[in-house]
Amino acid sequence: MTRIIYPQTNPNETEQLIISRGQGAYVYDDKGKQYIEGLAGLWSTSLGYGNEELIEVANQQMREIAYTPMFAGKSHNIGIELAETLSDMLPMDDARIFFGNSGSDANDTHLKLLRYYFNVIGKPEKKKVISRHRAYHGVTMAASCLTGLPAFHQHFNLPIDELNILHTDCPHYYRNGLPGESEAQFCQRLVDNLEQLILTEGPDTIAAFIAEPINGAGGVVLPPQGYFDKVQALLNKYQIFFICDEVITGFGRTGHDFASRAFDIDADMMTLAKALSSSYLPISAAAVSANIHETIREPANKVGAFAHGYTYSGHPVCAAVALKTLQIYERDQLFIHAGQLGCYFQQRLNELIKFECVGEIRGMGLIAGLEIVSDKANKTACAELAANIAARCLENGLILRQVYGNTLALCPPLIINKSQADEIVDKLTLSIEQTLIHR
Ligand SMILES: Cc1ncc(COP(=O)(O)O)c(C=O)c1O
Structure with a gap:
């Protein structure tokens, strides 16, 4: 434990991931493992990492x-x-x-x-x-x-x-x-x-x-x-x-x-x-x-x-x-790119509604949220399940964020391309499947 009072962190669960460097849409931890940044830092690194300009x-x-x-x-x-x-x-x-x-x-x-x-x-x-x-x-x-x-x-x-x-x-x-x-x-x-x-x-x-x-x-x-x-x-x-x-x-x-x-x-x-x-x-x-x-x-x-x-x-x-x-x-006409790629991203994300634990998928352009539930018919919010999926995502090399308890938020850099949009959705899909199998 270091002497940092961490922002918006449970003080007993600090320093779980040390990020050391970034390039494009990816960041790397101190052991060299690669993650696709599905939240652009904190909804913010729109141009990704390592932008020389x-x-x-x-x-x-x-x-x-x-x-x-x-x-x-x-x-x-x-x-x-x-x-x-x-x-x-x-x-x-x-x-x-x-x-x-x-x-x-x-x-x-x-x-x-x-x-x-x-x-x-x-x-x-x-x-x-x-x-x-x-x-x-x-x-x-x-x-x-x-x-x-x-x-x-x-x-x-x-x-x-x-x-x-x-x-x-x-x-x-x-x-x-x-x-x-x-x-x-x-x-x-x-x-x-x-x-x-x-x-x-x-x-x-x-x-x-x-x-x-x-x-x-x-x-x-x-x-x-x-x-x-x-x-x-x-x-x-x-x-x-x-x-x-x-x-x-x-x-x-x-x-x-x-x-x-x-x-x-x-x-x-x-x-x-x-x-x-x-x-x-x-x-x-x-x-x-x-x-x-x-x-x-x-x-x-x-x-x-x-x-x-x-x-x-x-x-x-x-x-x-x-x-x-x-x-x-x-x-680079990035707002237009975000609109065009965003349509594809939202369309692909919407496939995930097939899962029993996904109650609602909402989004626009390159921002989205998946509401995780334990009972779809009754819309029972399940923060624990959301946390488990988020943890699996991390294992699978995808960073996203659990917000408001049971919502998984995505907000990747605007510079992502189609295959990176696919990578995000595929890793999320795999993580949901793995979580459900191990429940
Ligand atoms: C909509 C909105 N307003 C204000 C803020 C606060 O910004 P900051 O963390 O830079 O103080 C945030 C941060 O996430 C935000 O999402």
Whole structure:
């Protein structure tokens, strides 16, 4: 046992796998065993491993200027270029970008910006933020409050009420649909519940609604047909901002550049991280509408500087790597590739529904989740079986992730080819078969 306090790890089950190197879609452990990375690290290494262009640009930037801040009037061209390129890509009009280091801190920034904005426009009571059960928005003190997974709340005494965070339903029809309820009825019930919550709390007290277009860590949940159209209509009706957390779904993951586009979400604020730099270096972006940015500029002459920002906001080396990542996505048409290969990947994964222990398969593009059950008819969730399959996958050289107890999540690098997609599905199939035989 080393002296590391491991993140999101059972402290009694640490250091079970030491990864030493990576190349393309594969990583290798300290004994040289090869694994196909079915989760792209943490849903993030979209360009895979050992990308020479990213390595080179990081080296070059370090030689030029390894670090210079963005505080108090200072800036650098690589950061400016990244913000311009990113803003042009986003499905938001004239988005303005605040750089951070992680998805969590970007969501924290959004919460602070909301308060600042509504204070400036004279509506200080508009502070509440509606998140959803099973959401994952990170782990800073504020982001943990947005997260809707019980394990992330237990023992932490989070200031959920103090920060005015509310949670509404998770849109998972398979799990949360009532007996006899159609998907359309389920969707309407959730939207009615959301409207009721807004009315009970008072629309003038609600600043924003935050959602992942597809829940990742909460179990790869895709919303029912029409869900976001109806949610968007409600938010427009009650003048509530939409914070779209695309930390996992952004940058081609779903076969669309951003999942907001796929679901017709008109975001006022977007959260981006992970694939922004293909995880080669830590960087996040809190993107906000021009209206929000212009409004927070207003009081500057009275209150002074906008007093929020990290030492590493817009770190030049991270910015250089992120810019190159975005250029590679564009040049190599990787979002289109993810869409095309994603159709094949989903089709192949759907074969696994033949297994008694696979209750539901859901996904889009190159992200998918398999819900593992012990009794298909009754949809009995079985986390133990999911853990056993995940362990077999590892033995067979496939890394995936068990999330929300009984879901096996897949999210391979966008650069995988057809035979690697097959390799993932074949290894998963074999692992399920072996697990079932040994039960
Ligand atoms: C949707 C979403 N938001 C926010 C985060 C938090 O990002 P980070 O771990 O970089 O703080 C994650 C991380 O998995 C995420 O999936």
